[in-house]
Amino acid sequence: MPHYKLTYFELRARGEPIRMMFNIAGIPFEDERIPMADWAEVKEKKIAPFDALPVLEFDGVKFGQTLAILRYVARENGYGGPDNLSAAIADALADQYADFVMAYVPWHIVNAGYVPGDAEALYDSVYVPAKAKHFPYFEAALKKSTTGWYANTPELTHVDVFIGASLEWLKRLDKNADKFFEGFPLMEAHYKKFFAHPKLQKHLEERPDARY
Numbered sequence: 067m068p069h070y071k072l073t074y075f076e077l078r079a080r081g082e083p084i085r086m087m088f089n090i091a092g093i094p095f096e097d098e099r100i101p102m103a104d105w106a107e108v109k110e111k112k113i114a115p116f117d118a119l120p121v122l123e124f125d126g127v128k129f130g131q132t133l134a135i136l137r138y139v140a141r142e143n144g145y146g147g148p149d150n151l152s153a154a155i156a157d158a159l160a161d162q163y164a165d166f167v168m169a170y171v172p173w174h175i176v177n178a179g180y181v182p183g184d185a186e187a188l189y190d191s192v193y194v195p196a197k198a199k200h201f202p203y204f205e206a207a208l209k210k211s212t213t214g215w216y217a218n219t220p221e222l223t224h225v226d227v228f229i230g231a232s233l234e235w236l237k238r239l240d241k242n243a244d245k246f247f248e249g250f251p252l253m254e255a256h257y258k259k260f261f262a263h264p265k266l267q268k269h270l271e272e273r274p275d276a277r278y
């Protein structure tokens with residue numbers, strides 16, 4: 067088995083779906099966590115092909131992009147969907163969730179303290195409309211699913227891991243977390259089903275805490 071090394075920050079965020087996928091698949095990996103304060107210096111050394119994290123490295127290969135890494139780990143271990151069509155549907159939903167992230171990022175970077183600004187105003191003008199636009203797409207996908215997984219697959223795929231992990235960190239940052247799933251009962255049911263997955267429990271017990 068290759069020696070996998072995942073490099074990300076001391077955060078869950080974009081690193082956590084990949085850590086979860088490795089754990090669900092039962093594949094050991096080196097979990098390198100770079101302190102944010104060291105990033106400028108590490109970036110100078112050009113360790114990341116696209117100057118951003120996460121990065122996966124093994125057998126002399128190194129590549130970035132969360133979804134490419136996640137899909138690779140999923141597919142290598144039987145979690146990429148049972149056929150090309152399921153895989154494409156999983157990819158489409160994962161890409162749509164990535165579009166949602168890009169839509170709310172202007173609020174996130176202010177809210178998390180990375181850039182100055184009015185987080186309260188951006189919550190209303192950026193985050194709330196982005197959520198109102200995108201959550202119905204995910205609820206609709208689950209409405210069509212007979213298995214409770216996003217791509218209607220018998221076992222979870224990368225999109226279930228991506229959306230489950232991504233919603234966890236978003237919910238942590240949302241000041242109205244108690245109403246996070248209001249109007250989206252199938253997304254809430256999926257979230258609970260995902261976090262109850264037997265192969266995820268050990269990781270959930272052992273993972274370090276993080277800001278988000």
Ligand SMILES: N[C@@H](CCC(=O)N[C@@H](CS)C(=O)NCC(=O)O)C(=O)O
Binds near residue numbers: 079109117131133
């Ligand atoms: N689309 C990329 C985005 C990667 C990205 O923006 N990573 C952030 C952390 S979540 C980063 O490395 N920021 C530091 C920087 O850009 O210098 C992915 O999903 O991997």
